[in-house]
Amino acid sequence: MRRRRLVLGVLLLVAVVAGALVAARRSGRAVAVDAGEVSRRDVFRSYVTASGEVVASRFADIGSSVMGRVVALNVAEGDNVRAGQTVARIDPVPARSDAQAAAAQLGAFEAEERAARQQVQASTADLAQATARAREARQALERIRRLHAEGLTTSAELDQAQAASDAADGVVGTASATLDRARQLLAAADRRIAQARAGVVRAADVLSKTEITAPIDGVVSRLQVRLGEMVVIGIQNQPGTTLMTISDLSTIDAEIKVAEADVLRVSVGQTADITLEAVPGRRFSGRVVEVGASALPQVGAGAAAREFRVVVRFDRPDPGLRPGLTCDAEVLTAEKRNVLVVPLQAVVLRPGPDGKEQAGVLALRDGLARFVPVTTGIIGGLDIEVGGIEAGLPVVVGPYQVLRSLQDGAAVTRAAGR
Numbered sequence: 001m002r003r004r005r006l007v008l009g010v011l012l013l014v015a016v017v018a019g020a021l022v023a024a025r026r027s028g029r030a031v032a033v034d035a036g037e038v039s040r041r042d043v044f045r046s047y048v049t050a051s052g053e054v055v056a057s058r059f060a061d062i063g064s065s066v067m068g069r070v071v072a073l074n075v076a077e078g079d080n081v082r083a084g085q086t087v088a089r090i091d092p093v094p095a096r097s098d099a100q101a102a103a104a105q106l107g108a109f110e111a112e113e114r115a116a117r118q119q120v121q122a123s124t125a126d127l128a129q130a131t132a133r134a135r136e137a138r139q140a141l142e143r144i145r146r147l148h149a150e151g152l153t154t155s156a157e158l159d160q161a162q163a164a165s166d167a168a169d170g171v172v173g174t175a176s177a178t179l180d181r182a183r184q185l186l187a188a189a190d191r192r193i194a195q196a197r198a199g200v201v202r203a204a205d206v207l208s209k210t211e212i213t214a215p216i217d218g219v220v221s222r223l224q225v226r227l228g229e230m231v232v233i234g235i236q237n238q239p240g241t242t243l244m245t246i247s248d249l250s251t252i253d254a255e256i257k258v259a260e261a262d263v264l265r266v267s268v269g270q271t272a273d274i275t276l277e278a279v280p281g282r283r284f285s286g287r288v289v290e291v292g293a294s295a296l297p298q299v300g301a302g303a304a305a306r307e308f309r310v311v312v313r314f315d316r317p318d319p320g321l322r323p324g325l326t327c328d329a330e331v332l333t334a335e336k337r338n339v340l341v342v343p344l345q346a347v348v349l350r351p352g353p354d355g356k357e358q359a360g361v362l363a364l365r366d367g368l369a370r371f372v373p374v375t376t377g378i379i380g381g382l383d384i385e386v387g388g389i390e391a392g393l394p395v396v397v398g399p400y401q402v403l404r405s406l407q408d409g410a411a412v413t414r415a416a417g418r
Contacts (some may be wrong), residue, residue, distance in 0.1 A: 046335070071092075369407075
């Protein structure tokens with residue numbers, strides 16, 4: 001009997017101690033956590049958000065190919081212009097003088113060419129005449145030789161005929177050399193004329209460029225010079241003067257800067273919503289038409305994050321929009337239906353059976369945090385797609401400091417109001 005009482009007393013003591021430990025673990029030492037749950041979404045979308053500015057999809061910065069003073073400015077900022085319309089004029093006096101000088105030089109070279117051509121004609125005639133005389137002298141020499149062979153002429157007459165023939169041949173050589181020199185002078189005159197004509201074309205081109213014309217239809221979106229100012233052309237690393245910018249506002253783009261962590265999710269053809277601070281309460285639809293192949297240059301020595309240029313074209317731009325307006329764009333990068341999602345911060349990494357880290361959530365079960373492995377998908381806002389878990393399951397979503405160290409099987413309790 002005494003032994004039975006002793007056993008019962010020990011068992012009762014163990015039960016009391018165990019109950020006290022459980023109660024203590026659930027009350028005093030349990031970790032307070034914020035809780036959420038696995039929810040199902042009929043449509044779940046992933047967006048990339050970035051900021052930028054409105055630009056014209058087609059524009060032209062108008063410079064000058066001629067250095068000089070602006071003597072006429074025919075447009076003001078905001079004016080509509082047509083392709084080929086004269087928008088400004090540079091002082092044409094120097095260019096006109098050069099064109100006149102080039103034309104006069106061409107005239108002089110053409111006169112020289114005519115003289116050289118006449119000289120060639122005269123030298124050709126002289127050569128023909130000398131050739132005929134030489135032929136006649138040779139024929140006379142042959143006759144004298146035959147007569148001398150028959151003893152009908154003296155040796156003096158033969159020598160005289162030979163000398164005449166040799167002299168005629170010398171005249172032919174001189175006439176031939178004169179003709180060659182005249183032809184060379186004519187060829188040089190032709191080359192000078194070709195050079196002078198090229199100079200006339202160049203001078204005329206420079207003169208025509210003193211009138212600045214619009215290359216495209218559009219609006220003068222920026223005017224950077226005033227009447228009477230000097231403009232210069234670009235040389236080597238020195239940029240030239242930009243007179244104005246003409247923008248075709250029939251198609252407008254939003255150039256945004258996307259962080260490197262998001263740019264691989266963006267591709268041409270994706271839809272986007274664009275908002276502008278200048279037009280509050282209105283959203284514009286657009287589509288991605290270009291994704292930068294390389295990162296934009298970093299500004300400042302402390303810049304660490306890399307950004308990429310992405311161009312979104314407005315589907316129906318408002319005529320009142322102007323280049324330079326700041327904008328924000330949400331690019332729809334992915335869309336899924338009937339998926340399970342949890343808050344993004346609920347997904348944690350813990351060592352798996354193979355020692356490698358695996359993604360999962362800490363589910364709330366009987367006052368304990370239980371690690372449940374999950375597969376992850378697209379991210380939308382502050383939520384992430386998960387698989388391998390049931391809908392409605394409560395999970396730990398915070399605080400972040402607790403989630404970092406919270407282990408599987410730890411006692412937890414929901415924070416007040418959570």
